[in-house]
Amino acid sequence: MNYADLANAGVLAQPVYEPGKPIARVAQEFGLVPDEVAKLASNENPHGPSPLAMAAGRAAMGSAHIYPDGAGHLLREAIAAERGVEPEAVIPGNGSNEIIELLGHAFLRPGVEVVMGAQAFIVYKLVTRLFGATAVEVPMKGFAHDLSAMRAAVTERTRLLFVASPNNPTGAANEAAELLALAEDLPEHVIFCLDEAYAEYLDTAPDLRTAMAAGRKVFCLRTFSKIYGLGGLRIGYGYGDQELVALLQRVRQPFNVNAVAQAAAVAALGDVEFYEMCRRENAAGREVLVSGLNAIGFETFGGSANFVLTRVGDGSACFLKLQSQGIIVRPLDVYGMPEFVRITIGTQEENQRLLQAMQVWSGSELRPA
Ligand SMILES: Cc1ncc(COP(=O)(O)O)c(C=O)c1O
Structure with missing residues (x-):
């Protein structure tokens, strides 16, 4: 065998x-x-990397014999302050890829569907398949996510719907208004996951926090791998409803984000x-x-x-x-x-x-x- x-x-x-x-x-x-x-x-x-992040990372190496803060207190506070949400609404990960995987642990299993664009960031499909769920790939419109077609692809079995804006590898972004309209239109058994890996490069990034605050099932992903220059440290995060974040906290490893990455990320946030x-x-x-x-x-x-x-x-x-x-x-x-x-x-x-x-x-x- x-x-x-x-x-x-x-x-x-x-x-x-x-x-x-x-x-x-x-x-x-x-x-x-x-x-x-x-x-x-x-x-x-x-x-x-940001020079401030490098200095903080070097300093953190001095305590590398100690396990990191498993709850990421300082980091979550810094992210929460930057995002204007509560620290309990934030979950750091070993790259935002890990957060996508945590969503899989929490919500995916055979019989469940995940809606995504046909040329969306490939990790959505990888994680969906890993958990035996079905990837519903929706054709894209001029390389951008076709949000009405994605809405139409939602069934009773859908649990997650991913949109990256801008999307990797196509680069196309969706308008804030249409993203918000989708967030407001999805049934309550679907979690709308907006991947904001490149949002910092937009002139005006879409902001779904009002929909989040209004109780819509919206969850956003961000990363320190792009504009903050920390790809090698593997650090990103998700933010959304505290109940959802609490579920994801249950499925992560106890020390999923290392101490050097945490220190560097906090410093990077301050390096305007x-x-x-x-x-x-x-x-x-x-x-x-x-x-x-x-x-x-x-x-x-x-x-x-x-x-x-x-x-x-x-x-x-x-x-x-x-x-x-x-x-x-x-x-x-x-x-x-x-x-x-x-x-x-x-x-x-x-x-x-x-x-x-x-x-x-x-x-x-x-x-x-
Ligand atoms: C759209 C998108 N989401 C998420 C990620 C993952 O980033 P991280 O390095 O935080 O895992 C990438 C990385 O290229 C990306 O392009």
Whole structure:
């Protein structure tokens, strides 16, 4: 008997999530200097961690022999103050991915349905399948979530409905008014989960806190991996109704968020200068990338997040070509988008290198006419 015969069905149905290759490995494979490899594949912050977060993280290392605060008191207070909610309405996680998994533990099982966009962030589907629930994938409209179609896909069996705005990998965001209308229209057996991983990059982020306060079943996810530059520490959070948060608290590991991450996240929340710099640089970098890519002849999509979706012809071939030049982007076959790559907005220098490499790729014969 094989191990697979013993495994849960959800595990066997699970596609393997393939993260981009690390810089050191790409450098080694292509004979490059690691410092010259630009990783524009995972929507990380090209400006590094916030300096205040780094200092706080280093200081926290001095107590690394002590378990972290399992309840995350200081962190929850800091997040609650920033979000304008009670600390009891906040649950920190080992990345916001962990919070998605906690939702699975609490609400998903065979026979239950989860509504999501067909090109939505893939972890919704992975977690749904892991718990043996059914992913109901709703076609998207011009790469944005089609909220009326998603509402129509809700059945008696639906427990969760995910919308990422802006969505990864498509970049499209939904209007605040239509998100609010959906929150108000969903039946009470459905939890509307709004993933705000890239909300900080929007000019005005949708705000569902009024719907939350009015008792609608709305739960929001945020992360420190993007604008706060702490992807390597794995820290994110969810906020919503205190009853829901209390349920999720029951299913998490006792010390799910490490002490260095907690300290760094608290400091990052207070680093307004860094935050504003990242927003400005991202907006400027987006303009450079979009106009540069368009000038070479590539169509670009997406709104205000820290990445650009680009139609390049053969996404995998483009990815390999760029990788050989020390630039890592994300091919999107796994999202059923083989003609596209997703490019994280980098530093000014990285953006220029990317454009030069795309100029070379534009002459490549694999590109469609
Ligand atoms: C839409 C979306 N949600 C959640 C996440 C997960 O972020 P974290 O690093 O907090 O797990 C990502 C990461 O890329 C994302 O794009």
